[in-house]
Amino acid sequence: MTPKKKAKAITKGSAKKTRPRKRAAGAGRSSSSTDYKASWKAASDSSRSDAARIKDFGKLTNAICDDRAVLNGMIGVLRDVKTSLDVRLAALAALQAASFATIRFRPCRPPYFAALRALATDPEPEMRNRVLGLLMREQDSLAQKLLLDGLKKPDKALVPPEKALQLLSYDVKASAYPIARRIVEQPPSSDAKAEALRLLAADAKSVGIFEQRLLDKKESPEIRQISAAALQALAPEKLQQYARDIVMDTTESPAVQATSLTALAQFGKEEDLSKDEVLSKRVERIQSSDAAQQIKQSAKQFATKYIEK
Amino acid sequence: MDVALRINNSADPRARYVTWAPSRCSIRVTNTTGIIGLNVGVELRNRPSTAGGQVLFSRNATGPWSATLNLSLPRIGTSVPFFVVGRFGRPSLADRDAVIQVRRGTTIVLATPFMVRIRKDANALTPAERDRFIAAFAQLNNQGAGRFVDFRNMHTNAGSPEAHGAPGFLPWHRAYLLDLERELQAIDPSVTLPYWRFDRPAPNLFTLDFVGVANNIGTVQFSANNPFQFWRTDGVPGVNRRPFFNTLTAGANVITEAATLALGTTYDGFQGMEGNPHGNAHTSFGGFISSIGTAARDPLFFLLHCNVDRLWARWQRQNNRFDAAQAAAFDSNLPAGNRIGHNLPDTMWPWNGLTGAQRPPTAPGGSLAMSLSAPAPGPQPRVRDSLDYQGRVTQSARMGFDYDDVRFV
Numbered sequence: 001m002t003p004k005k006k007a008k009a010i011t012k013g014s015a016k017k018t019r020p021r022k023r024a025a026g027a028g029r030s031s032s033s034t035d036y037k038a039s040w041k042a043a044s045d046s047s048r049s050d051a052a053r054i055k056d057f058g059k060l061t062n063a064i065c066d067d068r069a070v071l072n073g074m075i076g077v078l079r080d081v082k083t084s085l086d087v088r089l090a091a092l093a094a095l096q097a098a099s100f101a102t103i104r105f106r107p108c109r110p111p112y113f114a115a116l117r118a119l120a121t122d123p124e125p126e127m128r129n130r131v132l133g134l135l136m137r138e139q140d141s142l143a144q145k146l147l148l149d150g151l152k153k154p155d156k157a158l159v160p161p162e163k164a165l166q167l168l169s170y171d172v173k174a175s176a177y178p179i180a181r182r183i184v185e186q187p188p189s190s191d192a193k194a195e196a197l198r199l200l201a202a203d204a205k206s207v208g209i210f211e212q213r214l215l216d217k218k219e220s221p222e223i224r225q226i227s228a229a230a231l232q233a234l235a236p237e238k239l240q241q242y243a244r245d246i247v248m249d250t251t252e253s254p255a256v257q258a259t260s261l262t263a264l265a266q267f268g269k270e271e272d273l274s275k276d277e278v279l280s281k282r283v284e285r286i287q288s289s290d291a292a293q294q295i296k297q298s299a300k301q302f303a304t305k306y307i308e309k
Numbered sequence: 310m311d312v313a314l315r316i317n318n319s320a321d322p323r324a325r326y327v328t329w330a331p332s333r334c335s336i337r338v339t340n341t342t343g344i345i346g347l348n349v350g351v352e353l354r355n356r357p358s359t360a361g362g363q364v365l366f367s368r369n370a371t372g373p374w375s376a377t378l379n380l381s382l383p384r385i386g387t388s389v390p391f392f393v394v395g396r397f398g399r400p401s402l403a404d405r406d407a408v409i410q411v412r413r414g415t416t417i418v419l420a421t422p423f424m425v426r427i428r429k430d431a432n433a434l435t436p437a438e439r440d441r442f443i444a445a446f447a448q449l450n451n452q453g454a455g456r457f458v459d460f461r462n463m464h465t466n467a468g469s470p471e472a473h474g475a476p477g478f479l480p481w482h483r484a485y486l487l488d489l490e491r492e493l494q495a496i497d498p499s500v501t502l503p504y505w506r507f508d509r510p511a512p513n514l515f516t517l518d519f520v521g522v523a524n525n526i527g528t529v530q531f532s533a534n535n536p537f538q539f540w541r542t543d544g545v546p547g548v549n550r551r552p553f554f555n556t557l558t559a560g561a562n563v564i565t566e567a568a569t570l571a572l573g574t575t576y577d578g579f580q581g582m583e584g585n586p587h588g589n590a591h592t593s594f595g596g597f598i599s600s601i602g603t604a605a606r607d608p609l610f611f612l613l614h615c616n617v618d619r620l621w622a623r624w625q626r627q628n629n630r631f632d633a634a635q636a637a638a639f640d641s642n643l644p645a646g647n648r649i650g651h652n653l654p655d656t657m658w659p660w661n662g663l664t665g666a667q668r669p670p671t672a673p674g675g676s677l678a679m680s681l682s683a684p685a686p687g688p689q690p691r692v693r694d695s696l697d698y699q700g701r702v703t704q705s706a707r708m709g710f711d712y713d714d715v716r717f718v
Contacts, residue, residue, distance in 0.1 A: 058562060061584030061589060062581050065474075093553070093562065093592045097592045101583055101584065102470050103475050104475075106474075133595050133599075137597075162526055163526050172544060172545060191524070195526075198545065201541075225533065225538065229452075229541075233541050254533075259538065262536055262538070266447055267451070298534040
């Protein structure tokens with residue numbers, strides 16, 4: 001397809017609707033028709049450079065809601081796998097930005113989401129990433145099924161396991177927990193393990209998993225910090241006790257100690273902590289030591305709240 | 310001799326927060342020891358300092374404004390009114406770092422600490438300002454169990470038509486930010502919402518110590534001493550945000566501030582900013598912030614909208630669009646009018662508590678938080694109440710916030 005023909009094909013089928021639609025009651029003022037028509041003509045001209053077209057897409061956010069031809073044309077660019085990925089992503093960004101004008105975008109939602117669903121299996125990994133994210137943020141059941149299927153059968157996965165777990169956390173369902181637990185036990189990567197733990201942090205039955213990871217000094221600081229944050233929400237009293245123990249333990253990781261001190265400073269019980277002289281002395285020692293800046297900063301937060309008061 | 314000073318018409322120290330807009334004050338004699346005659350002359354001035362908040366004084370709300378003010382106080386204790394404005398360019402750096410000194414001759418008879426509390430560029434906050442903001446915000450969230458849940462639930466797909474795609478977009482978000490800011494100030498009164506100037510690089514904002522840095526899949530990482538590491542919304546910990554621009558060297562994929570301010574001299578044209586830069590700023594990322602229903606799960610969302618509000622404030626000042634009676638200050642779309650919630654006399658959801666019919670099924674959060682330093686816009690704000698935020702048209706309409714680069718005087 002020649003560039004000119006392709007541009008024509010994109011707007012085909014919507015030519016009769018190129019007149020700006022009448023402004024809906026209560027909708028914000030539409031874009032200037034002369035400005036946006038020139039921008040749309042330029043943006044849909046596939047003979048121009050990608051950079052120039054991308055710049056023009058940025059000017060069309062309002063026009064998408066005002067003119068069905070622009071909406072359809074933009075969706076056409078988005079779905080056209082022969083168009084460069086950068087240009088397609090710019091079209092996606094413009095559609096997304098337009099979707100923020102809820103009332104004006106309302107008639108555009110059905111074709112927009114139909115296009116997104118069709119793009120969930122796009123050949124471009126980056127397009128799949130973004131589209132599955134958009135769909136999951138709308139709690140789309142098709143996207144959820146595709147992501148779960150990919151975790152169960154990695155050869156069919158549309159995105160890496162860590163990304164799938166991250167996206168599933170937009171609409172946490174108990175059906176995802178068994179897979180997440182399996183990944184924590186047998187992680188394909190450290191990122192996947194971290195995302196599986198984040199997802200399980202919504203599960204009150206996973207307290208034991210987080211206790212185990214937090215107290216295991218062989219775990220990475222990141223995994224232990226995620227576990228601390230999860231425990232602070234799921235079992236705050238347990239975390240507060242563990243956090244104190246970790247701060248008192250001079251053999252502990254400074255990063256995990258800093259997280260523990262932050263948890264105590266931010267969420268601890270003032271009546272208990274302000275009377276805890278042993279802990280206060282330990283915090284003062286950290287402050288005056290040559291420890292890493294991060295833990296000294298946490299110690300300062302704690303001291304400001306509970307010692308210097 | 311003793312005197313008593315009231316700031317924002319209140320003797321309560323919690324009311325001692327001023328902005329660039331005039332605050333009504335008064336002073337009176339409370340102990341006449343040493344006073345000879347019917348009146349005593351005093352001078353009001355700032356405590357000399359090279360940093361921190363300072364004010365200018367005037368007998369009237371309209372000025373003229375000066376660094377000192379001489380007043381004659383009746384011996385019998387009658388209050389003498391005067392006004393102060395924050396001295397532009399001299400906002401406070403910490404709570405009560407500003408002091409009004411009342412002098413009789415060379416003797417300081419009263420020193421009243423207060424704060425010139427101003428919304429600032431997030432990229433230029435001091436580490437202490439940044440840390441206070443984060444600590445208060447994390448406490449408001451309280452791992453998903455705090456008051457923040459109401460703010461998260463106000464900005465969802467269900468409530469979206471109250472706030473997006475129609476002329477009430479800017480007024481609604483102004484009230485929303487103010488409500489959140491007042492809740493933060495209930496935790497730490499020195500905190501204001503900072504703004505993310507999204508058309509410029511903000512290397513001090515996108516750091517582990519502030520709003521975090523995304524890993525390769527867009528899970529945001531925080532430093533171990535950053536309370537945001539405990540951030541939790543919708544039962545899930547953390548923040549997802551993947552930037553599609555270099556956060557250290559570039560702004561987001563938006564039109565410039567100058568281009569935004571040139572969108573039109575009437576509200577009708579200016580409100581096009583809801584698309585670009587507003588929408589484009591949101592979609593310069595993947596993750597929570599890039600969809601309406603999840604955007605409020607990311608703390609950065611509030612800094613983004615603070616800049617949207619600041620742009621409106623700048624545009625209002627540039628074009629003198631503060632008066633709801635002025636057609637160009639709002640898009641009333643007459644005679645048809647706008648959707649409910651988007652007309653000047655309409656009360657705004659959820660603060661009005663209205664549900665069902667044309668409103669969303671629930672109204673989270675109750676009425677808008679009150680402030681001792683500025684009573685406006687009241688518990689159930691109308692769209693029109695958001696326009697005169699500095700009290701230019703009606704002094705009592707002042708909402709108690711200002712931006713570091715938007716003057717009053």
